[in-house]
Amino acid sequence: MSAARRCRPPRAMAGLFVWHLKNTGIRQVPCQFVYLCRAANNRLITFQYFNFLKRMYVTQYNKDLSQRAKPKSDSVASPFRELQRLDQEKKVIHKISPISPVHQPLSETSSRNELREVASAAETEDSVTPVRAESKEDRQWKEMKLRLDDLPGILARLSKIKLTALVVSTTSAGFAMAPVPFDLTCFLLASLGTGLASCAANSINQFFEVPFDSNMNRTKNRPLVRGQISPLLAVCFAASCGVPGIALLTLGVNPLTGALGAFNIFLYTCCYTPMKRMSIANTWVGAVVGAIPPVMGWTAATGSLDAGALLLGGILYSWQFPHFNALSWGLREDYSRGGYCMMSVTHPGLCRRVALRHCLALIGLSTAAPVLDVTTWTFPIISLPLNLYISYLAFRFYRDADRSSSRKLFFCSLWHLPMLLLVMFTCKKSFLEKEDKGDLLGGNHGRAVEIGLP
Numbered sequence: 001m002s003a004a005r006r007c008r009p010p011r012a013m014a015g016l017f018v019w020h021l022k023n024t025g026i027r028q029v030p031c032q033f034v035y036l037c038r039a040a041n042n043r044l045i046t047f048q049y050f051n052f053l054k055r056m057y058v059t060q061y062n063k064d065l066s067q068r069a070k071p072k073s074d075s076v077a078s079p080f081r082e083l084q085r086l087d088q089e090k091k092v093i094h095k096i097s098p099i100s101p102v103h104q105p106l107s108e109t110s111s112r113n114e115l116r117e118v119a120s121a122a123e124t125e126d127s128v129t130p131v132r133a134e135s136k137e138d139r140q141w142k143e144m145k146l147r148l149d150d151l152p153g154i155l156a157r158l159s160k161i162k163l164t165a166l167v168v169s170t171t172s173a174g175f176a177m178a179p180v181p182f183d184l185t186c187f188l189l190a191s192l193g194t195g196l197a198s199c200a201a202n203s204i205n206q207f208f209e210v211p212f213d214s215n216m217n218r219t220k221n222r223p224l225v226r227g228q229i230s231p232l233l234a235v236c237f238a239a240s241c242g243v244p245g246i247a248l249l250t251l252g253v254n255p256l257t258g259a260l261g262a263f264n265i266f267l268y269t270c271c272y273t274p275m276k277r278m279s280i281a282n283t284w285v286g287a288v289v290g291a292i293p294p295v296m297g298w299t300a301a302t303g304s305l306d307a308g309a310l311l312l313g314g315i316l317y318s319w320q321f322p323h324f325n326a327l328s329w330g331l332r333e334d335y336s337r338g339g340y341c342m343m344s345v346t347h348p349g350l351c352r353r354v355a356l357r358h359c360l361a362l363i364g365l366s367t368a369a370p371v372l373d374v375t376t377w378t379f380p381i382i383s384l385p386l387n388l389y390i391s392y393l394a395f396r397f398y399r400d401a402d403r404s405s406s407r408k409l410f411f412c413s414l415w416h417l418p419m420l421l422l423v424m425f426t427c428k429k430s431f432l433e434k435e436d437k438g439d440l441l442g443g444n445h446g447r448a449v450e451i452g453l454p
Helices: 002-007 011-024 030-042 048-058 061-069 077-097 108-139 151-158 161-177 184-207 232-252 255-275 281-304 307-329 332-338 348-371 378-382 383-398 404-425 432-451
Strands: none
Touching: 030 432, 048 383, 061 108, 061 383, 077 151, 151 184, 151 232, 161 281, 161 404, 184 232, 184 255, 232 255, 232 281, 255 281, 281 307, 307 332, 307 348, 307 383, 307 404, 348 378, 348 383, 348 404, 378 404
16 A cells, blocks of 8 residues: 555645646647656655746746736726817817918918018027127137236236245244244244245246146146236246345345245255156155245244254144145046156055154154253143144054045144144243343353352
8 A cells, every 4th residue: 555655646746737737738848748747756746846847937938928918008088088188189280271382372471471480580590690609709719818807816826825825824933933032024024025935936836837737637727727827927927026035035134034035946946846747756855845934934033043943844844744645645646647756646655654754753843842942841742632633644544545534634734733833832932031041051150160260
């Protein structure tokens, strides 16, 4: 009995055969039917085998099923709406006038209508033609006319007025940090002379970089690139700013400050500008250019190069690396398109390391200020959170190397420098304290000499 049961196929398998034959048809797939019979005699049906048969059926007859699918019937509209639509179509048809044959003569009314249509078409053509002519004229090259109302704004962009304001502010900070009484006349002359020298240097820089600035999105709207002013006018403006500026610094302030101003113009126009397309050393040269203005302010007040002047120059020198390297990181495509050799383009790893290195150097320079008797010991303590924060952002820029971290470091550098100089000014040692200290040292030295004499 058990042997007979083993030889017979199970009832579930027989039901499966019936289901498969109903869907596929024995006439269409006789080979599959024979194969299934043999497979049923050899092994028992399983759930996995049932799923396999189902997938095979779907893949084989998917096209037939999609062809048999009936499209969705449209929604049955009411007869009243159909009548309304037919009435509208009839109305539109009735509005169309019949076309007269060619051989028949035109009536007076039709001729008048055609004349009106021709006149209206001519009026529209007359109104369209000046618009097209104006668009063609706008697309053509034409000489730009200089207006006197636009001249101050053009010259301000030629001289990079924002950069000039930063240079004048650092010069003022150097003058205010000098350990001498404040002289308003000398301060105004030094600020005006430094501003004129900066305008001259920036104008000459734009004069040299016209073909390269035209390839950059950041500088393609400069006045010389767009042709708003002629190169001759730009050179005349630079000369009219540079010569009086250096003369004012030399004759009105002191010769040392005038010499530093002339050297800074030469360094920026003749060294930094051509080096931008030759070597990445241009960044270090540009940092020296930015470090000279506070030294000029110190020398304008004291007339000499002291340790305090070098300290202020060192702070500006180190601050420029995180500022410019973060800025240039987001402009790598522009700099490479313009043909400039920048660290962010050719040496991206060095660019990030230098920015972090000089942020840490700001902590050491702030600590050296009271040692050199420029500020009190409260300055390195108060400035420590500022320097630590910019160092943290520089570390994130070094680690992540993306646009987000570079933008955060750049915007932090914009407020870090004025805050640091302001804290340095509030912690400055007063002139009276230094005088008293000098008198005390001089009195002790005199007493020592008196004691030493017989």
